[in-house]
Amino acid sequence: MIVIVIGAGLGGLTLARRLRRAGIDVAVYERDGARGRPQGVSLHVDDRGAAALRACLPSAHAAMAEATTGGQREQTLELSDVEGELTVVGTRPSDGVDGRARPGRQVHRPLLREVLLTGLDDVVRFGAEFTRFEQRADGTVRVFFADGSAETADVLVGAEGIGSVVRRQYLPDVRAVDKGRRMIMGATPLRAVAGTGLPALIGDSPAAARVGGTFMALGVLRFTRRPVTARQELLPALNSRAVVDAEDYVMWALPDMRERLGSPASVSQRARDLAADLHPVLRLIVAEAWPDITATLRIGTIPPMPAWSASSVTLLGDAIHLAPGFGGNLAMQDAHRLGEALAAADGGRLDLLSAIGAYEDTMRRTSFTPVAAKASA
Ligand SMILES: Cc1cc2nc3c(=O)[nH]c(=O)nc-3n(C[C@H](O)[C@H](O)[C@H](O)COP(=O)(O)OP(=O)(O)OC[C@H]3O[C@@H](n4cnc5c(N)ncnc54)[C@H](O)[C@@H]3O)c2cc1C
Structure with missing residues (x-):
């Protein structure tokens, strides 16, 4: 299975770690250059984020993240x-x-980000801005970038935050509201x-x-x-x-x-x-x-939306739901769940669309709050 993740934020990187542990071929494309922006200062990590980090990171990485919390x-x-x-x-x-x-x-966000990135040099491609995708009859997805290049994957994951271009194309009725x-x-x-x-x-x-x-x-x-x-x-x-x-x-x-x-x-x-x-x-x-x-x-919000049919394109984190003060935890929780689902599909224990559909059902049920909001830079 080949998985393309758009966005090297908390959710995208946590997912990449889990997929790598499962031996799945994953590439993360990040718009920012070099190693990206530090993306904030600190983050309150609750049981959801902590469980995701423990499950998705190699043990030394998880120990480093845990040892440097407040x-x-x-x-x-x-x-x-x-x-x-x-x-x-x-x-x-x-x-x-x-x-x-x-x-x-509390965790120091730039430090957590570097922990997530450690050892992913061959997985994360910086300076790669996603622009659009095409779903093909054979079930694969063609993914296009601003520099004119394109890649093909079995699964495309939009993890590129509130302005998600994947969401705008895939679920055009869903709007982030300022x-x-x-x-x-x-x-x-x-x-x-x-x-x-x-x-x-x-x-x-x-x-x-x-x-x-x-x-x-x-x-x-x-x-x-x-x-x-x-x-x-x-x-x-x-x-x-x-x-x-x-x-x-x-x-x-x-x-x-x-x-x-x-x-x-x-x-x-x-x-x-x-x-x-x-x-x-x-x-x-x-x-x-x-x-x-x-x-x-x-401060923005994405109103909850009706269910959609699962396909080879999916979303996680702020790209699909926003939460005041705990969006990072939800993004890591999504990444954990989606990683488990894709690993089950890769191992032949579930078919791919059932795995993605089950992940999306749980995500819609647990991650949308009646008053959802986000602080975004
Ligand atoms: C100041 C502040 C404090 C916060 N405090 C907390 C907190 O204490 N606890 C908590 O749980 N949450 C907190 N949050 C919320 C949390 O930061 C977000 O919910 C979380 O970062 C969402 O993660 P994500 O992976 O979904 O998206 P993001 O972290 O937004 O990452 C998206 C990535 O995608 C990249 N990208 C965007 N467009 C493209 C494109 N077209 N092509 C390629 N790459 C692209 C971006 O550059 C970025 O790297 C806080 C937010 C802010 C701003």
Whole structure:
């Protein structure tokens, strides 16, 4: 079986790992050049993402990913300014109910991405932009790229995120809708706020602060093991650039309604303006943020859709459903399930279209939420 995956994001790479373990011929085509963009800073990985990584990655890769997470996160803290002191005034459980996060751990996203890529040099082709496909009478799919080249596969998987070109051609009635909401996100080295008491106050838990109409979400990523040491012991083949500069940090987000903010400097200034009424420690976090990481994200949604007939073309992750704050977990879960299905088909235990159909049924049942959304760069 030959499988072509479009997109080297979390879902596409997790799928490639599982297919490779099954001995299936897989190629991933990624539009970005070189090794691509780092694609974000941190990711809350819950039981779904963790199970997918354990099942799909070789054991050394899985151990490296696990060793470099932050501590366990079980609840979200509510913070308030009480007579000048930043204080925990309540907690919300991380129970996955009503869109709340499930328990999990934070991972450093660029590091996880490099772990996923380690050893896939012959599988991932960077600088390859997918443009369209043709399904042929013999069941195969012809896949076309912007440079004029074309490849043939038994299965084409669209894993290229919210703007999926595979989805637009395959399911043209399905539309990603911009909800008009924006979010400014940033990260700040933990050392910049080390003396403020904040790291001890929130520990490993995500936290949300509200003052008047201003809201700020934040969380600390403290690596449970130093990434440099973990690499030496667990995965020396990992690109050393993924670990040398890795240090503990605070991730934060501020909702915004502005349509456009323009240059990175104006995004940083807008974040400082939004934080102006917050407690001085929260203002310091925003002021000391790494400027090249501060970015505006759009919030979008893909409404749930009726079932379609299975074929040799399928989709996973943000290409077909969006979820606030846990889309990465769903993308890795899809990749895990689709990988199992294709391995069963390759091993002769299921016919190919039944395997893809069963994967899609489960994905439609479990991954669409009534209010689905995504923050996208
Ligand atoms: C700031 C931020 C924070 C987030 N935090 C979390 C979190 O804590 N937990 C969580 O679970 N989720 C989180 N998410 C959501 C998560 O990032 C996404 O749901 C996840 O990345 C989706 O993975 P994917 O593989 O489906 O797509 P993507 O990660 O979007 O990857 C798609 C890939 O396809 C490539 N591509 C696009 N078009 C083409 C083309 N035509 N040809 C070839 N390649 C193409 C892109 O360059 C990209 O590499 C967050 C998102 C953002 C933006």
